Amino acid sequence: MATLFTFASSTTTSRFSRPNFPARTTAIITCSDTVKIANNSKTFLISPLPVASLNSLRCDPGYLIPNYPVGGNGGDSGFQYLINILGARVYDVAHESPLQLASKLSQKLGVNVWLKREDFQPVFSFKLREAYKLSEEELKRGVICSSAGNHAQGVALASHKLGCNAIIVMPVTTPEMKWKSVERLGGNVVLMRDAYDESQAYAKKRAEEEGRTFIPPFDHPDVIAGQGTIGMEINRQLKDKIHAIFVPVGGGGLIAGIASYIKRVAPDVKIIGVEPCDANAMVMSLHYGHRVILDQVGNFADGVAVKVVGEETFRLCKELIDGVVLGNRNAICDMFEEKRNILEPAGALALAGAEAYCKYYGLKDENVVAITSGANINFDRLRLISKLADAGRNREAVLATCMLEEPGSLKRFCKQVGPTMKFIEFKYRYDSRDEKALVLYRVAHQTKSELEALVEKMRSAKLHTVNLTDKDLVKDHSRHLTGGRSNLHNELLCRFTFPKKAGALLKTVDAFSPRWNVSLIHYRAQGHIGANVLVGIQVPQDEFDEFQDCARRLGYKYVVKNIK
C-alpha cells in the first residue's frame, strides 16, 4: 500500500521543511494559548506558538508516523516520574481497571488485542487518576478547574473523597447531563457564558484570588504521574511480551504518563499515540520539533479535541514515544460488537489506531494493548454516532447522479441502478433552470468493486454519477438536506465552523443579510466545542471580495465553494 505522507502547505511538502512564521512582538497579556500584543494604537491577538494547519498532514490509516525518541527514558526527570508513579495515591478514588482480550477482533486480525478498560472507572474515564499531593492547608482552601468533560468529573469525585471544596468551571453550552453529574459528584459548578478559553482564564483568576489550587487537565507532573499508573497496571497484568500500547492523545497527559513508566521498565514496548485526523496537535508538534497550535480542530472525538498539547507532556512525548497513528471513527462500532459497550469517540480512538496499525503492517501473533479511555456519551452524540456508523463502515455508499430532466429519465435511472440495489435514502430535485435533475441517494453495498461497477454503469448510460461516500461534508450534512441544487444565481456554498457559543447563528446571518440573500442553512451541533454549518449565500462574482472580507470579520473558520 502506498504511503501518502506529506505535510502540505502552499509552498512546500517536505517532511523536514519548516514554515516561516511571522516575527513576534512584545507580549503584554497572556491568556491560555493566545497573547495580546500592542502595535501602535491597536491591540490584537496573536499566538505565541506557531500555528499549523490541521489539514496539512495526510497519511494512510495505520501508518506509524515515527517519532525519533531522544533520551529513551524521560531524561533526568525520568527516574523521578517512575518513583512518583509507583507512589501515586490514585487508588483512593480509582480502581485497577481490567485488561480484557477483544476476542472477535483478535481472531479477525490474528493479533491479541487487549483492552485496558478505563471506561470502567467510577467516572467512566481515566481522568480521576490525578496524583495531586495537596497539603492540609491546600485541601482547606479548595481546588478549581475548568473543563467541559471528563476532567471535570474526575476532579469533582477526587475532591469529594478528599473532603475538599471543588469549583468546576464549565462552558454554558456543556450538556446538562454532564454538568449535573459533576454536581452529583459534589462539585460546585459555575457555568460560563463563553467557551473553554474564557472558562480557563476565569478559573485561573479565581484560583489566584481565593488561594485555591488550579488543577490543569493534562500539563502537570502530578497529573502525568497519576495517569502513569495505567502503564504500571498493564505491565503487571500482561505477562506476555507486548508489541505496542496504543494511547489516545489530547493534551498528552495520558500518553506521557504511560510512556514514563513503560519506557523505564520495558523499553522495547512501543508507545504509540492515536489522534483523530482532525485533531492532531501532537503529531504536528513532533514533526516541527516544537509545540504548534492547530488552526482548527474537529470535535467529533471531543475528549481529545485540543489545539495545543502541554509543554511538559510534549517534552516527555518527544523523548519517549515511538510515534503516532491517525484513528478513524469506526472503532466505536467494533467495541459495540465486541463487548456490547459504547465508548465515547475519544475512548475508542486507541482501538481504532491499534486495528489500523495491525492491518497496515500485517502484524501477526503479537500482543497489542489499546486504552479504552472513556465512555461519557450523551444521547445527542449517540444519535450522531449511529448515523455515521453505517457510512463510516462502508456499509452504505452515498452517490449523486445528475441527469437530464426529460420524460422517462427517472425510470431510466432506476433501471440502471438495478432491482437488487437496496436504497437507504433517496432525494430527488428538479432544477427548472437548466432542465437537469439531481438525485442524491444512499445505497447499501457490499464490496468496493460492486460500487465501482455501478458508478461506471451509470456513467456509460450518460447518468453522470459521483461517489461521495468518503466526503465528510456529505456525511455530516446531506442526510438532513432536502432537495439538491436550487434555481438560484450566484449561490455560494460555505462551510463554517461555529464555536459553541449562543448567538453564533444569529451573528452569521447578521453578517451577511440583508446584504446578500442567505439561501440555505444546515446547522448541526456536533459536540460542545463547535458545529459544522453549511450556508448557501447568493453573492454576485464582483462582490466576492467584499463577501470574503465580511466572512473573515465574522471570525469563524470557513471554506467556500462556488457551486454554479
Ligand SMILES: Cc1ncc(COP(=O)(O)O)c(C=O)c1O
Ligand atoms: C476519554 C478521553 N480519552 C483521552 C483523553 C486524552 O487525554 P490527554 O489529554 O491526557 O491526552 C481524554 C482527555 O480528557 C479523554 O477524556
